Amino acid sequence: MERQFPIRQIMDEQGRIVEHEYRGQITEELVMAMYRHLIRTRTFDRKCVSLQRQGRIGPYVPFEGQEACQVGSALALEDEDWMFPTYRDHGAMMTFGRTLTQTLLYWKGRTEGCIPPQGKKIVPPYVPIATQLPQAAGAAYAEKRKGTKNAVIVYFGDGATSEGDFHEGLNFASVFNAPVVFFNQNNQYAISVPITRQMKSKTIAQKALAYDIPGIRIDGNDIFAVYFHTKQALERARNGEGPTLIEAVTWRYGAHTTSDDPSKYRDQEESKRRRETTDPIMRLERFMQREGFWDENWANDVQERVNAEVEQAVAEMDRYPSANPEDMFDYVFAEPTWTIAEQKQAYMEWKRGMEG
């Protein structure tokens, strides 16, 4: 199966293009946009870990190491497409249009973090592990029924492939020929459980065979492989050719969340080794150097601008008016039921009593 589903690269670890047919599409403009987004998401991610350590946001889910998966796939989308993310996909969400401030608010435990900018079809991140797959299939089928060219991307991890909803989602999408891309980030650990305990299958991509849809296994740290294969899958979807399963093989350097310690279940030397050899940002840098796109001053400028943007978002978060507990009674139904209205009233009276 590993032979049938080889890990595809367009650019190798040294930043060399190995699939030359893509060369013409790799414009300087595209590469610079990719680099900016990679730096932006990594800087933001590190900042969040630091904010969590300072107690300024709640428990945080880092994605460092997976930036190429998230940035590359999100850049492949069109504005009118749908995104069904998980709690680790804020890199993808930010690249697709969710603001940094909204993302910070999410991790600060604010509802505002679940509301995408107007018109952006980014649904609130999913917490159960494969729940979003059938929903994405349904949303995609809706686009097909409406006769649009819009597609849906849905994210999930390696652990999700053990859930029933993984199979139900792929099967429904396959039967309905729905325009959806199932984008798997195989970071090889579900919290502490390695992929070898998750499945006997050698690849995740091979699971596509069961649904008679294309399954593609790519190097998730090669942003070109991510971008172009996702784009092709989206094109297939738009052209009525149905769903695709993409397995992007990657690695999270850090913990599952800021509440766990990865050294308890794996040798963190491996993360160090990968950081030094297969890092997605380093690889793009190598490519840019090799191709003569690299400009140290420009890169410094990118980093400075990103730092400023992140700091501004943190400042906006800090300035945000505190959450109003009364809001928790709203939006359960279009019209509150009498029990909720009554409880809200009682809460407000109790609150006034406490304050008075």
Add this chain to the structure above:
Amino acid sequence: MAEITMIQAINEAMRQEMERDERVIVLGEDVGTNGGVFRATDGLLEQFGDQRVFDTPLAESGIIGTSIGLAVNGFRPIAEIQFLGFVYQAMDQLAAQAARIRFRSAGRFTCPIVVRSPYGGGVRTPELHSDALEALFTHSPGLKVVMPSNAYDAKGLLIAAIRDEDPVLFLEPMKLYRAFRMEVPEEPYEIPLGKARIVKEGEDVTIISWGATVPLVAKLAADMKAQGVDAEVIDLRCLQPLDIDTIMQSVEKTGRVMIVHEAVKTNGFGAEIAALISERALFSLSAPIVRVTGYDTPYPVPSVEDDWLPNAARIVEGVQTLMRY
């Protein structure tokens, strides 16, 4: 006005809503060519085509999950779960997803789906086909729960459920699908969700019920009248939202309350009603509240189900107990 059964009324409601609103679609297991195992969707495929009425793979979570995606993206799906006992497979999609999309996104995304499902016992079904699970859903904020007991209500409530902006569980007592006919207007009409119906007015005791047990309670109340007990019978029709005003007015009048439901007793919705009455009208009660329900056991095998279900003898005995106060 035509006299039709509940299953015909349900079919008519879907048909008329599909004629009115192109966004309304029907999906589930066997709902297409077969017209549903109870024929609830009979003829819909022929009339509306396979783009609007379609069979799905056999997977409850997938059915509800795809319905959520369709609803978030502009459709108004009516999903059928073939028997309510199979809904456990879809609990995450219902209670953790459909129920919370509006809440999680502060109204940006909504999920106007109707999940229809036959429930209830007394028809000798195989295992897990008879469970009354309404309390699972009334305990899940964000879901509405509707349980009709006759053809007229079924049509008006289903139309209201389809037009509702939030997810609705529409639980159909399968025992009553063809149990009797009643006059049902041919034109579409809505019965607002959250309005109970007083089946019979009375002065001595209030019997609150819903869905499958209502016809039995109504019949017993009529019989009791001859024996000098004037019972008021309330058919809640909808558990979420609940018509608390109708309950309280009746309790204030009679001072005696019996709650009859098929579901197991502990944490059944009857417990919630008893709690609400004790919070609001304890001193109007002249007797402890009586509940006649299923027992706290899994729904039993068909050979003994009649003894498990709330039956005439237990209801009459309960009323006699109440009347001794």
